[in-house]
Amino acid sequence: MPLSTDVNLPRNHQARFPSSCIQCNNDANGNTLRLRPHLTLSLINSESRFSVEIPACQRCSLQIRFRRTCLVLISIVVVFGVMFLVWPHLKNFVPDHLHKWTIIGLVLTCLLPFILFSVFFPPVIDLEVDTLTHSVDYQFRKSEYAASFAKLNDDADWVKIE
Ligand SMILES: [Zn+2]
Secondary structure, three states, X not given: OXXXXXXXXXXXXXXXXXXXXXXXXXXXXXXXXXXXXOHHHHXXXXXXXXXXXXXXXXXXXXXXXXXXHXXXXXXXXXXXXXXXXXXXXXXXXXXXXXXXXXXXXXXXXXXXXXXXXXXXXXXXXXXXXXXXXOEEEEEEOOHHHHHHHHHXXXXXXXXXXX
């Protein structure tokens, strides 16, 4: 059973969302939340810069932003913790040519609980820009919402549901 339902649309397609709040399904009262793919990807690759306005009531907007901010802060703390607290104690025991891979392995190991949390408790929506296929994956926690979203955008050049 998939943990999120992905709808893939062309990047240049102006995506339309159901007008109710994406999280609680109540009336969004015209409130929207601007969402971007994860910050790290946008920093590495300017082509992955992208954003959409998603209907969300004020309370849910705050919750969605809070969760995203927490995960970014945790990632930053883990990277700095590994680099400045753990790595100095291990550096002399690791051959020079393995330094980079050891640091990457340590960071990923420390982030593993949070990565697993995101996989098993996916956010209500996430975005992933594919710069090779010029497409955007809209990843939804709720499959019914994903189906409504796909139907609303069936005029796009393609709509792939995974
Ligand atoms: Zn809501």
